[in-house]
Amino acid sequence: MNNDNTVGGPLSGKRVLELGSLIAGPFCGQLLGDFGADVVKIEDPGNGDPMRRWGNQADGFSLTWPVIARNKRSVTCNLRDPRGQELVRRLAAHSDVLVENFRPGTLERWNLGYAELAAVNPGLVLVRVTGYGQDGPYAGRAGFGSIGEAMGGVRYTTGDPDHPPSRTGISLGDSLAGMFAAFGAVMALLDRERTGRGQVVDSAIYEAVLALMEALIPEWEIAGHRRERTGSVLPGVAPSNVYPTADGAEILIAANGDAVFTRLCDAMGNPGLAANPRYRTHRARGDNLAELDRIVGQWTASRPSADLLDHLHAAGVPAGRIYTAADMTEDAHFRARDAIVRLLHPRLGAFPMQNVAPRLSASPGNVRSLGPELGAHNEAVYGRLLGLDAADREKLAAEGVI
CATH class of the missing domain: 3.30.1540.10 (formyl-coa transferase, domain 3)
Structure with a gap:
């Protein structure tokens, strides 16, 4: 059982505000938190992130939430209220990265666009995860991972040739966009060491999927070859x-x-x-x-x-x-490399999940905590970080701001 609360990791000392929900933005936050960042997840005061309720459950508890919200702190904030928006701007002044996965233009309507955020913190890196990116004719469309998988090419090429396109059984497009977003965040932080300024990271789901499609584009444009679904084999690769x-x-x-x-x-x-x-x-x-x-x-x-x-x-x-999940939990190689880590859940006991990847020899990441209760860190963040006293916090809570 891993109860190590040591932060460590190469991102130790960096603070990330996570405004996103569901998978694409939060997976970016998970990856950054795995490697030591202080990830402050901002959630709606009423219901929080829907991932608290989605997916399979045990005893009424989501089995997804403890994973995707691991290594994070939770604060509540109504982003539609000007007072909530001001709290975010104040938190941004104390942060290195802000991650969001709303439709393009949403932050701007809330007075939280990059211009407003950079005004209070020129070094802030704004990571934006969407279905289609921040510009282009499709930018304003609602974008989910499955649509990005279709547009990026992986759906058409997945499955048996005599069946409709298949999916992989996981939210592949969302996770890929979150992974590229985390990669972009780290690149932007490295660039900030040189320039002293932050920038915007634009991670689109369809482009994250497209990035994995090997030579699909030149095969079509140069050779006139269109990749098709081929089931369990790759054409030309045998055995x-x-x-x-x-x-x-x-x-x-x-x-x-x-x-x-x-x-x-x-x-x-x-x-x-x-x-x-x-x-x-x-x-x-x-x-x-x-x-x-x-x-x-x-x-x-x-x-x-x-x-x-x-x-x-x-x-x-x-x-x-x-392998199935049962094979993984029983496998000697998984055990030897601690590929599955277990933390103590307050109601479910030993809670298993995949460990941090990749492994760093000198400054490895770690899993320090499971997904927190909604608003569990309001006092720590709003009180100790921003200096709001108990009376201010109680007033904001009573009025639905936090």
Whole structure:
């Protein structure tokens, strides 16, 4: 059980205001908090972030909220009230980064645009996460992760060719936009060391997805090739697929490189296969993908999965099972690297979640706390940081400002 409250991390000493909700903006805040930033999450006084209620629950508690709001402090603030807007400006004067994921123009309507924020803190980095970016003809549209995934190309290329486009089972577009937003925030902070000034980071969901699409654009524009859905394989890459085993399990084998394919053939007891002109080169194997998969599949189907994996690992062939959550929590490698960390939840007990990635050898991040109760840090932030006394806080609370 990890109860280490040490901040540490390369962003220790940096303060982040998180005004966003749901996933895209808050995931950016989560990543920054993982590496030591003091993330102050600003939530609506009435209901807070919808992620407090969305997703699977246990005993009435969200199982998503403790993860995406980890390492954060929660304060309440009505951003539609001029007094709430003034509180944000005052907090911005004490902060390094402000993260938001409202539609473009929303902050400006609240008198919280970059011009107003930079006036009180020229070094502030404003991170803006939206579906389509801050400009362009689609900027004003409502944008969710699924739409960005479709527009960025990953939906069209995901799934089986004889079925409609599929999704990955997670909010991929939102998380990618949040990840690029966090990367942009760190780049802007580094640039501030040189210039002394902040700037705006514009992270669009569709562009974050597009950034992962490899050579999709030049393949179309130069070669006239349109990538299609191909199920469990990549065209031209073989053998690299899911294969059956004698005990009904399915394993992945990725042996498409020349040297690795030779090792696979030796492990199969068929070294001559690597010299066969139909399979000798990467291109040849790709051209004969289906028949090569049948050959490999016939061999894997004759052996139980555990024995097969031991044999492949010993031969230096990349292979593995398709993990579920149960596999992850029981796996020795996950345990050895502390890939899953557990903190104490006040009602649910030991609460497991993925640990911080990537690992830094000298200044690693850590998970210090689970997602907080709504407004749990109003006194600490408004009182100790901004100097509002108890009477001021009580008045603002009574009037729905905080």
